[in-house]
Amino acid sequence: MPSKVDLEVRRRGIKLFQEKFGRLVKRILECKPPTLVIPKRTLTNTIYDERRRLLLLGPEKLRRSFLDVNEAKKFAQTTLMAAIIYEALINNEYPTIRDLYYRGKHTIRYRDIHGKIREENTWDEQRESDAVIRDIEVYLGILREELLILSKEKGKVVGNMRIRSGGDIIDLSKMGHGAYAIEPTPDLIEFIDVDAEFVLVVEKDAVFQQLHRYGFWKKYKSILITSAGQPDRATRRFVRRLSEELKLPVYILTDADPYGWYIYSVFKIGSIALSYESERLATPDAKFIGVSMTDIFGDKNKKPWLSPQEAKNYIIKAKDADIKRAKELLSYIWFQSKAWEKEIKIFLNKKAKLEIEALASKGLRFLADTYIPQKIETGDWIL
Amino acid sequence: MPSKVDLEVRRRGIKLFQEKFGRLVKRILECKPPTLVIPKRTLTNTIYDERRRLLLLGPEKLRRSFLDVNEAKKFAQTTLMAAIIYEALINNEYPTIRDLYYRGKHTIRYRDIHGKIREENTWDEQRESDAVIRDIEVYLGILREELLILSKEKGKVVGNMRIRSGGDIIDLSKMGHGAYAIEPTPDLIEFIDVDAEFVLVVEKDAVFQQLHRYGFWKKYKSILITSAGQPDRATRRFVRRLSEELKLPVYILTDADPYGWYIYSVFKIGSIALSYESERLATPDAKFIGVSMTDIFGDKNKKPWLSPQEAKNYIIKAKDADIKRAKELLSYIWFQSKAWEKEIKIFLNKKAKLEIEALASKGLRFLADTYIPQKIETGDWIL
16 A cells, blocks of 8 residues: 555665664663764754855754763653654554654653652653654654654645656646645655746745636746745755756745745745754755835835835835844844845835735736746846 | 636626626616615524524625715725726636735725815725625625635645546546645536545644555545645535535544534534535535544443543643633534534533544554544444
């Protein structure tokens, strides 16, 4: 029943576990104290690599020793989780991080040094089991998706492209009015052929539906993707592969607000909390195509895309939370370029934001046939 | 560029507008005061039809007269929105409710009876424009999707079934590890052929991913769907069509909590706020397959599916909001059956809830090969 691709992935995963955790077993058999050495996933060990334009983990490592009373619980959690994931690999299971949490959740009864019976839970919150899964990812140097740990997925794609997934050949140009929902393990997708010149990633599913229905990707030979809000890991990995393997330029279209900029930066740089994934998930070449503040207000070299009347009707007043978020973004190195500082300063000055839908309301034709193609053609994007 | 199906739908929509709003124009040309007569979308005019097991709009109508100063604004909003939707139909546009809001948003300047210049916005909030769109839906007796008003979509489907959408034939059994993302206008889908015995709707996308990957729908000849949480209109309409046109039994699998029950009831009965849609979107024959409270705790005829140890690890304490929600559900007629009252009473008594993932954590095989098939086979569901 399971696809050949999945069986092969299981074999690789199992081998990796045997190698990396086998060392631990060997140490125990040699009566040496078992210790795990794992790259540190802390903010101070998160480095922005300016050359590669990626958030990466630095060189710091943590040692987790079973025989250290401060670390014994974390050590036990890590090996418990490793055992659960390993068993799932062996048993042809497809766990989610939620059910890994349940699988490991139990109470350990033990007698303390005074002979008193005590109880301790393996973990109480999913936060704890998730953290351990991340430790295992960095310890093994692998994404959890490659251990066939699944999750919910929001990303969708259509375009002139054929892929192979789980033994099926899927023509992404033959999805009718619907779309292809990206699988949770996008590394297992094989790109068969592609006839597209660029990738357009749209933050909003509804705008994706509009552009798709309008035939945007056919007319402008492109791959159209939506992350449906904050992108999940699979969508990020899929976009990264299109950029890296097919050398397609990637343009990202979001609302003109700090939330939209953040979505762009997650695609491009990675997220601070999960910097260890960036090396695989981020797309450093991604370009922010809009909606930009200068699109709304213009500048000395550029006329605004909105008439004063439209601006009046469409612009939304920024909330305090938006302002706060924008100031935060200014503190990130990757937003400290001239273009981004200008963008954010206009925002802080005007205290105004705009949704993509406002452009669609000028006419879908305006968005699809004027705004997007002209922005691409004239190179009017932010890196 | 637009598909033939869409062009045909446009023609129908345009004709309907001309008929229904043409009357208004005629009255104006005859110098009669223009008035709209629209079914009332109020709670008091929402009726639970016990025979059809549906929430429906009752017989009450509202009259909206342009020449009544209390109604002039609402009347103007309604005709403004009708004009915008009509234009979008004519111009091959695919608006969303968000951009319809933007399209109509503007300020009207007028001189009052004292000669003073005043300003009035057509609408300030999307709430207002959405309400008007709903009025137009009930006035025309059509769903907004059939006027090619698009929206974001979360629903996904895989299974032994081929459909036609927008000129493409799509084989829902050839989606690889991904899935087919249901289009925003599911009435335009044509069912070509189907080789399935039932429909399983799973609340959670992650569990859908697991069952899909496990090959559940192949093994148990079924159509597998996820609503990814609270179902959107397209997913509801798609499920309804599978039930009505293909006569497939529909089983709904949610978390064992008031939120899950509510999701079930939205599929089955419709939502109170949008009862006018139920006639098209609800699936009165849908069955709640679980997770039920008696699955967790058992009853006199039934052993619980969880061991005491598992129950201890998996059960989550209900929050105050859950308790409040459960009591609310008890006040709805369609939850006042013996089976549902028992279900809700166990919940209120035990103050305990459970996620589907907890069953998956007993092993995906348990969920896919034991729990779901046995529940179906023994008819252990709630209507």
